[in-house]
Amino acid sequence: TIKANHQHRHIIAGVDVAQRLSGVALKLLAFEKLLTEYTVWQNKVVMIQRMIIPNSRRSDEIATLNQVRGLVSRIKASFGDHVLDYTEHYGSSLPIKERLSIWLASSCFMNTCVREGLNLHPMEYIFTRKEPIEPGIVIASEFSALCSILNGALKVNPFDVQMTASCIDKALSMENAERLGRRHRDIGFVGSCPSSKWTKNVLRDLREVTLLNYQRDTLNDAAMLDKIICTPANPLAIQAAYEKTSKRVIILDFNGTLVKKEPTGKYLKREILGTSGQKPPTKVMQALRKLTSDRRNTVFVVSGDTQENLENAIGHISGLGLAASNGACFSWPSMPGSPHQWYNFEFGDDWTAVKQVALPILSKYTARTNGSTIKLSDASIGWSYYSCDPEWGGLQAAHLLVELEHQLAAFDVRFVTLKGVIEVVPKMMHKGIVVKKILREVASRNNGAGVDFVLCIGDDVSDEKMFSAVYKFKSEENDDYNNVTASPSVKPKSSNISVTNARVMNEVRSLRYRNIDEEDYAFTITVGKKTSTNASDNSSGTTASHYINDASDVEDILVTLAGGDVSQRSLSWDFTENVGVDFFA
Template sequence: MVSRSYSNLLELASGESPSFERMNRRIPRIMTVAGIMSDIDDDPSESVCSDPSSSSGQMYRIIIVANQLPIRAQRKSDGSKSWIFSWDENSLLKQLKDGLGDDEIEVIYVGCLKEEVHLSEQEEVSQILLETFKCVPTFLPPDLFSRIMEVINPEDDFVWVHDYHLMVLPTFLRKRCNKVKLGRMLGLSYESKRGYMGIEYCGRTVSIKILPVGIDMGQLQSVLSLPETEEKVKELIKQFCDQDRIMLLGVDDMDIFKGISLKLLAMEQLLEQHPEWQGKIVLVQIANPARGKGKDVKEVQCETHAFVKRINERFGKPGYDPIVLIDAPLKFYEKVAYYVVAECCLVTAVRDGMNLIPYEYIISRQGNDQLNKLLGQEPSTPKKSMLVISEFIGCSPSLSGAIRVNPWNIDAVADAMDYALEMADPEKQLRHEKHYRYVSTHDVGYWARSFFQDLERTCRNHSRRRCWGIGFGLSFRVVALDPNFKKLSMERIVSAYKRTTTRAILLDYDGTLMPQASIDKSPSSNSIGIINSLCRDKNNMVFLVSARSRKKVAEWFSQCVRLGLAAEHGYFLRLMRDAEWETCVPVADTTWKQIAEPVMQLYTETTDGSTVEDKDADPDFGSCQAKELLDHLESVLANEPVTVKSGLNIVEVKPQGVKKAKRDFVAKRLLSESMQEE
């Protein structure tokens, strides 16, 4: 089966063969700016598709867009300054083309050349590459990046990068300007209950703030005051309220993740289980036009219409349809009018970002004097609103008065709808007041100001830091150091060593003496020899700190008589080979191991390559199933005097209080021994 380039992944995932149409449009020969293609002229004879064989229905075309074309370019050596082009056989893109086969698929490349081509030569080069190699080169102005970067002044400007589309942009900006004042926003739900966090990263403080975006209060209130909104509200009151009907409202995009069909099934369940609501409630489902096209969108549309038809035929009657589907585009003031009249808003998305529909509904229900008059309410009458929202949307944690549901649980959604309808007015008023107070005070202006204030606070000391860039590509990082930092040179170490009489030397094992990637974790004979050389000097007190078990490190360094060992992160300590092992805290009751070990052994058996190591204090267990193991251990050891924590490829179970006690144990013991010798 021939692989084909395709953009609709959901259609591919359905298991059905997608339809590919032959693209007969002309391919431009040159691109002058990224994303903007232009033709040199309009002569159809120069089109890639002008060849009858290439326009045959038997051929498919795949356009491969890459940073660089799989082409080698060099100047001729005869002094003519002409170009010589050839395929780069080592390029993955060229190998990909060979794998597809020229007989069935036409491959077009779009990208940059590895060499800079002068503006006067670009037309000729483009013609050669298109006709000979079917490559469309993109020529970017050489100063484009510099001109863009000149706009940013790292000393004064702040840069705010929005959403996942520019995920790697901060790395490139840091690479260009180490001290750039940079913040980024990701529009996704975050489960942490901590509103503001700071983590140390490469000497810099990276602040993480969890703050839902708000709505534009001014814009929404101005729409509420429009005459068109008032007219639409009058129309809806006549259509629903005057008929003694209660409106439930759903506003969603026509998308598979919005859960429209689940909402309709819940409505059907509600009418079936509670016949008293038949003829009294109406679900108005506003389905915004889909943002994309494809088989999945058509399936959602067909499924939605089928559900609406079935439910209306089953529970409807002359003059009453329990579901009103609006799948035509609506103006914003029309949606606001529906918000004003609806008694309850339903959001049943199975996966979503922030979703500000509930916020808009709450503000619209607060209304204004003119709308209150249309609804027959006094200005002093407390307003009310009800929300049934999915627990999977970003605004869910902010609306504590809403009824949260799992949209996949149809029975639970139906029960929530019934609960919202049956709720007493005073309770609805209290919930609405709570929501309105939060939404009105946490609008988009508050969100922006709060973000900027935190960004400014985080970057306040940037000018005092000394920054260095390390790494390449996406692994590039900026390391920030204190102004008083001094590089530890070999000369400085030797000088300090020679002028001192008593020295305490602490050596780390994993990752320092022994590389993390090394398969054989035992020390080399060269390392043993160096350590013994240091230990022979009686003025040196040498300690080696390791996360390994005391049995393992004692075996590895048995040749080092005067070497002090700190095993299992310092929990066990031995001053020299013939000394007894000491502990930083009294040996704790370890009967809990009888509970933990069977659980760990179970996960070890189901995870290839994992092991369980009994260290008496810090069991070290790396596993791709560490998260599930962590949850399991926390559950079974809930009543035991131990702590369970995870790290990079490690899950630890240890007695409570060990971390604080062992943190400085090795250093204090070294100082104590040094003072006794003096």
């Protein structure tokens, strides 16, 4: 038997297809690192590695086998033949009798794929080692599909060889109580999901998606007959208005506007915002520097990302105002060489008390939902299940939302449900709050000289509040301050002392223009063609006055306003589309 051949040794099992994406070379490098740095295991462990050669991708298989054979020879030369039991098998799979004998003999199963679909071997291993057999531990690559399914598995990044070796050591030396606990997390799920159920679920999902797509297309076709597509933006009109004015405010979203959104599938098993590690294109940076250097301009970037990510991406541009976390905190434009001074809005709730209630609930659901994470920002508490098994994550999210609504009923908060995320935020918090604050402050300058040019660009539903804030501001011009809703008070992030409007943002004068007959312009632009709607409509349309195609069009607008040349216009810039439209009426 296998145990008799490897007496008194812990067995690590692995069965993989001989292809580069299986990550067997990375597994062997981690095993070599374990034997090198954790010398106690040199005479106590053996890895059983079976390579399946299906002859479906010959060049890939040959290259992978050559690399793996070289590593096997090197490990055996360094530590002896007894540390590796390596064989190759031709065919599509290893016979089930041989697989079961390996699962029963091994104390650990290891998968270090770089990318793969659903691999049933880890679940077969867990089921084989159900009671009364001693539990085994699964080490799973974070790039595998099973990583989102098995709560009891140890997760590794195969490219981090040192961390993977440490994880092997942890699995081999794990106490039995923890092994039992990890098996208990998965055995119920694995035991109740045979392959027939998986097949039925896949077919059911395909049928539901097909029906939903058909219904959505039918409804969209009918709805489009009654809706008006938003007007394409005209850069010549924007440029002409810009050159006519001198009290300008430019407000820009970040991800999806200044920076193109990353494909959702670019990063596996992680949810990474488009701002993470990304900066706007060079031309956009240059245009922003030129625009912020003009004393007649106030330029702000309002983002849903964190303060840290926003500062890392564009914080070095002097004279650029920043607002992070969907407007929860902001920094007025800084002078060259000066750090940003950040302020928080005070929304009236004791956010510490909200966290004390919400975090234990979120921690409970995070523990039971593999792949979920808790995200904290200045004025929001988020629970992300983006990287979870979709069905399980969605089910847990539904239960979590009910529990949060019940426990936080005494607080003035609301719940934002996005794709893969539930967020708890102050009821008053949205991007429109900081946009209105910016506009009111700029308008209060020079004894209430006002604002004669507003350009606001965004791309998603959170930016609709920015557009609404622009319209609200314009409607309040020359009104009495007592008739409008004041913005929330603010305080420095480094202090608990509230800052008065007179010190940071003097709103009272912003509603008083010296010249009410002065020409002024406001452009609200959404990225992507959408149907027009009104602020009270709950449809998926936009309240923006114009649209552009994508983030490259935003670049063209900014470069044009900064006095640069745009060699090629996209279709949304085609002036012939707008013949007969008087943008200055």
